[in-house]
Structures are given as structure tokens and as C-alpha cells.
Amino acid sequence: MSAAPPRTTVAVITRNRRQSVLRTLDRLAALPERPPVIVVDNGSTDATAEAVRAHDIGAHVVEAGRNTGALGRNLAVRHATTPYVAFSDDDSWWGPGALDTAADLFDAYPRLGLLAARTLVGPEAREDPLNRVLADSPLPPAHDLPGRPVLGFLACAAVARRQAFLEAGGYHRVLFFGGEETLLAYDLAARGWGVTYEPSVTAHHHPDPRTRPGRSAVQRRNALLTAWLRRPFTVALRGTAHLTAAAARGERDAATALKGVLTRLPAALHAREPLPAPIESAARLLDRAPS
Numbered sequence: 001m002s003a004a005p006p007r008t009t010v011a012v013i014t015r016n017r018r019q020s021v022l023r024t025l026d027r028l029a030a031l032p033e034r035p036p037v038i039v040v041d042n043g044s045t046d047a048t049a050e051a052v053r054a055h056d057i058g059a060h061v062v063e064a065g066r067n068t069g070a071l072g073r074n075l076a077v078r079h080a081t082t083p084y085v086a087f088s089d090d091d092s093w094w095g096p097g098a099l100d101t102a103a104d105l106f107d108a109y110p111r112l113g114l115l116a117a118r119t120l121v122g123p124e125a126r127e128d129p130l131n132r133v134l135a136d137s138p139l140p141p142a143h144d145l146p147g148r149p150v151l152g153f154l155a156c157a158a159v160a161r162r163q164a165f166l167e168a169g170g171y172h173r174v175l176f177f178g179g180e181e182t183l184l185a186y187d188l189a190a191r192g193w194g195v196t197y198e199p200s201v202t203a204h205h206h207p208d209p210r211t212r213p214g215r216s217a218v219q220r221r222n223a224l225l226t227a228w229l230r231r232p233f234t235v236a237l238r239g240t241a242h243l244t245a246a247a248a249r250g251e252r253d254a255a256t257a258l259k260g261v262l263t264r265l266p267a268a269l270h271a272r273e274p275l276p277a278p279i280e281s282a283a284r285l286l287d288r289a290p291s
């Protein structure tokens with residue numbers, strides 16, 4: 001009897017973190033599902049691509065030739081041939097059985113577009129604070145979806161239906177990287193796909209304890225750009241006023257974030273596509289929820 005074809009590909013993006021991505025590949029190779037793996041190398045200069053090709057997991061390597069940020073995940077999805085794609089960064093991987101559990105849920109719920117997993121952090125397997133935020137989502141349950149409906153997730157702990165991801169356009173080039181998940185959740189929901197949090201699916205995240213410079217500024221920039229891309233002008237203008245006031249107060253990273261918004265704002269306005277009324281209502285409900 002021939003083995004069933006794989007249902008889920010694991011997509012990994014990396015840049016100049018050779019040892020970290022090799023550790024991730026070691027963990028993925030040990031999974032009982034034996035998933036196919038695609039690694040997108042975002043212009044590494046430390047021989048990452050060569051090291052990945054030499055790894056026993058047999059990953060398909062896509063060399064982007066430059067730093068494409070989160071858009072590297074779009075490249076991976078386009079190269080995948082399975083119906084579902086699970087995302088890992090070079091510092092994260094999936095728990096044993098998680099990919100089969102996720103695939104079973106996608107099989108059972110045809111409207112499910114993206115599943116946000118429970119994330120455990122570090123060797124101590126600490127609960128990521130986002131788990132509680134997602135579990136407490138005020139959005140009402142849907143009979144045709146598993147878990148709790150949400151409009152956010154952690155990129156390195158998510159599984160997507162390939163068709164839905166491609167229909168939504170994947171990650172947006174205006175944001176590039178950092179806090180890019182909400183916009184994709186909006187775009188999936190706007191096209192009728194469900195986005196849910198399902199704690200029975202587990203991912204492990206072992207981030208570098210050193211803070212990445214400028215990370216907070218990028219997150220703030222992209223949160224506001226997401227508002228300009230999809231939310232009503234009143235929401236975007238209010239967010240801009242708040243960020244401008246923070247910059248005027250000398251708040252850390254606010255001026256950098258504001259400059260980034262202004263630089264990218266023409267592109268955001270050109271790509272602006274307001275959310276359908278039901279999705280905007282859901283977004284407003286989440287705006288009012290305690291963080």
C-alpha cells in the first residue's frame with residue numbers, strides 16, 4: 001500500500017541565521033508527519049542556502065537573492081504543492097502531531113482559511129501571552145469553523161489553506177515585515193475565509209533573547225499602515241494623531257515609526273481597500289477588547 005500524499009508543507013524564511021535554521025530543520029525532520037519543507041533564503045551572506053541544501057531533511061531551497069521580508073513566505077506558498085502550508089521562522093517549529101491535527105481540521109471545515117496555533121516559548125515551554133489574547137477573542141463562535149474566530153495570529157505559528165492564502169494575496173509588500181499578520185487576517189476574512197485560534201495545535205518558538213533593534217518602531221509603523229490600507233479614514237486619522245503626539249513627546253520609537261508611515265503612505269493609499277462592513281464591525285469589536 002502506498003503512503004498517502006502529504007497534506008501540509010512547512011515554509012521557513014531565514015536570513016543570515018544558519019545555525020538557527022539548521023536547528024529548526026532538525027526539529028522538523030523529527031516530526032512523525034515527515035512534512036515536505038521549503039526554505040526561502042532572504043539574501044543570506046553566511047552560506048545558509050548551502051547548509052540547508054546539505055541537511056538530511058531534503059528541503060527545497062528558494063533563494064530570493066535579496067531580503068524580501070515576510071514576502072518570502074509568499075514565495076514559499078507559490079512553490080508548495082500541498083493543500084495546506086504551515087509556517088515556521090528559523091527559530092520555531094511544530095509539535096509532534098500538530099500538522100496532522102491541523103490538516104484534519106482543514107479537511108473537516110472547508111471555510112477555514114488560516115489556523116493560529118498555541119505557541120510555547122523557549123526551553124521552558126512558556127505560554128506566549130498572545131495565546132490568552134486569542135483565546136479571549138470577543139468574536140462569536142461560528143458553526144462552520146473550529147476554535148475561536150480571531151483577526152490576528154503569530155506568523156511563525158500559523159497554518160494556512162494554500163488556496164485561501166493565494167486568494168488573499170499573502171503578505172502585503174507595503175508592510176514588508178513586522179506586525180504583518182493582522183492585514184492578512186483582514187484580507188482572508190474579507191474574502192469569506194475563517195481565521196481561528198485552535199489550542200490543540202502547538203508550535204514552539206525559541207526566539208533570540210536579544211532584542212532586535214527597531215522592532216517596536218516597525219510594529220507601530222505597520223499597525224498604522226494597516227489602518228490606512230483597510231480601516232475607515234476616521235480610524236486611520238485617529239491613529240496618526242496618536243502616533244504624532246507620541247513622537248512630539250519624544251516617546252521612544254514613535255518618531256521613527258511616524259517617518260516610516262509617511263514614507264509608505266502613498267503606496268498604502270494606492271492599495272487601499274476598505275473592509276466589508278461585517279469585517280469592519282468585527283475589527284471594531286476587537287479594538288474595544290482589553291489587550
